[in-house]
Amino acid sequence: MALKIVVAPNAFKECLSAAKAANAMLRGVQKAFTKYKIEAHAIPLGDGEIFVAPFGLGDGTAEVLITTNHGKFVPVTVQDPIGRDISCKYGIFQSRSDNVETAVIEMAECSGLWRLNEKEKNPMKTSTYGTGQMILHCVEHQKSVKRVILCIGGSATNDGGFGMANALGIQFLHSPFEKESNTTNGKLLSIFNGFPCPEQFLQKNVSSIDISSFQKLQQKLHDIEFIVACDVKNPLIGSYGASYVYGPQKLSTLLVPEKSDRDKVLERLDSALTSMNHMWKLQLSKDVSEIPGAGAAGGLGGGCMVYLNAQMRSGFDLVSEHTGLEESLKNADLVLTGEGRMDSSTDSGKVPHGVAELAKKHGVDVVFAVTGNCKKYSTYSSSTDEKHDPNMVAFAIADGPMDLQESLERSSELIENETFRICKVFEAGFSSKLKKDFIAQQNNKIMSQ
Template sequence: MKIVIIPSGFKECLSSEGVAKAMNNGIQRFDPNVETMVIPMIDGGEGFAHTIIKLKKGELIYREVIGPIGEKVRSHFGIFQENGKKTAVIEMAAVAGLTLIPRNKRNPLKTTTFGVGQLIKSALDLGVDDILIGCGDSGTSDGGAGMAEALGVRFLDKYHQALNIGGGGDLHSIENINISGIDPRLSKVKIDVACNWYNILCGPRGVARVFAPQKGANPEEAEQLARNLEYYAQLILQQMEVDVRTTPGGGASGGLGAGLMAFTGATLHPRFDIIMQYIQLEEHIKNADLVLTAEGCLDYQTPNGKIPAEVARIAGNLGVPVIAITGTIGEGASINYTNGIHAYTSIIQSPTSLEIAMKDASRLIADSAEAAVRQIRIGYQMAKRKYKREII
């Protein structure tokens, strides 16, 4: 039996590498003769830079920058050389991610992407030709305004005084956008952004209404952010002639996708499409008997570009069945049965607290992977017995 293991990480718990290792441990514990291929998957969020740089045999560069709550953090980006070009890989989660914000300080009205702009400047200082930015697992909702400030954009109030945008809560104070001081080197590099294509900046399903509550906003604050981002998008359209309001991917990372598009000329991509240029999944899946994937929570949003659904799409085209192991099974999870996932199971098999489940996640994931493969083995044995009876 050959099994390909392609999980995402469990947010704020285990990286994709940690999840993959646990799944593989469970399988090998049951039968060390099972052939496994382990491919920790990335979606632009945590682990994005590490994984790409490891695959490309590049180098991680460390910098001290401003984190999401305005305090200095040690962050990183990667550099690799290929086909005569130097490419930087920036992971927004490593500089403005939710995990960098203490739970008692989570408020997207006040968190900033300023550090993302600082990392872009650091990459430019190293003379890169291309920049690949992963948008995922953010703790911000400032529309990329903080990032733009770090790159030289000035946001002015009604008195033509420069504002210091501290988060999405300040966007309504902007009257004018001055881009005369933006770093001129941006026009000489190609910037690609891996983002969730289904995330848009504004509207009923705009990023603030959907994701701000997960970042610490209460319902009133989420609506305030939605109004501010709507105003911000209109200002960008009027003064820069760039329409980011409903651009696919523009809502990624609290609107960082829109900011990158408007201020750096970046091209937004469905995250899986561009990541597949670096990781060739088809080659690994086509000869497999089974694909095991994983996600922290499987629900109705999973088919909207999340890793298990994208893995299932590729496996389905190759006729390979898929089982998903998930931390929790959320609302509307059954929709995944019609999107290529043949079965799913939760690692939580008895009443427990979230804190305990997260602490014991590696063991629980290993147990679930082992149980899944044991059930597959039963199916093999049943098929074998049926074949013998038919021969007789």
């Protein structure tokens, strides 16, 4: 009989990938248990969000899925948000949950905000073209792939998937500038061949999709399931839509310093998405504008629904399904999770929360999280505190007063040590006197019979 220990952390943003965090925790676990045999499972997790390390994109959700499922990465040269060629990669693995050959594409790999310097951050001029190129490469070269998971966090774009669709071969039509025309008949419109960004969409007055190109794409993608990992619930347009909510963080204040000018940019972004939505409804009979998540990643969420017929799924659900987390949690004695920072907001703790929920389902009453910061995470469960997870207790990794810098630099060591300590307490609880007495009492009962 061995104690079954599961360590299943998210990445610690800005310092450690989920895999590295899981390894640190595993070291702590292995050093802690000296009295009992253990069976330790390390399951790095992700929530579909990207993990940005100090010098670029780190090992994110794709890495987690590939590592856990012994998959591989495929290198590919595609365009960054403003059209420069860059080296990227996407992953392919056979899912342990259903054996389906699955690709995982992180849009931030090519179309992420981290690809741009401050002065390049302008969602009017950025495009998801590179993401489309990645998908196209995967579809054309990986014939056995029947499922594509798209992780769409961290985008630099607000193009409603205009670039992606264009890269996939969809042709857009526009009224030529030289002659104004109300005719929507294809004959009088030109094929759009500029850089597929919102500015071009508006300037060239793109108003129509070449239906035959859309049908060709549909045929090509016919037997592939597209899933978007997404926890954002925003609609496509309007004041809660992509442009107004997420646009500001994608637009550099160096580029457009005046608040009023910035507001005008957001307005134009929203009007571009509104036109696209109109076009989708009219020509493709698809109305996604109110579907939660259509506004994710600058409307790429909506674009994926329209062009790829994609399903939106919670990032954690997807990752936990394809990493075999649930299977591991069965009969677990101790479950440990973690994340860089935990508070009671919806923006953090998705992975620890998800682990706690799944663990509870399998009879593990409480899970323990290690984190860089749990100042805003309620310590006590309370029925009035809805934001609190009654079956999770979070430990901060700091071993004394320290600034954020020290915490980030020492994160691996600190995570290992805190995990060690938690396991030591668990072992002590497991082997406590009262338990021994209880067992002795049971033994006495046996002997006296």
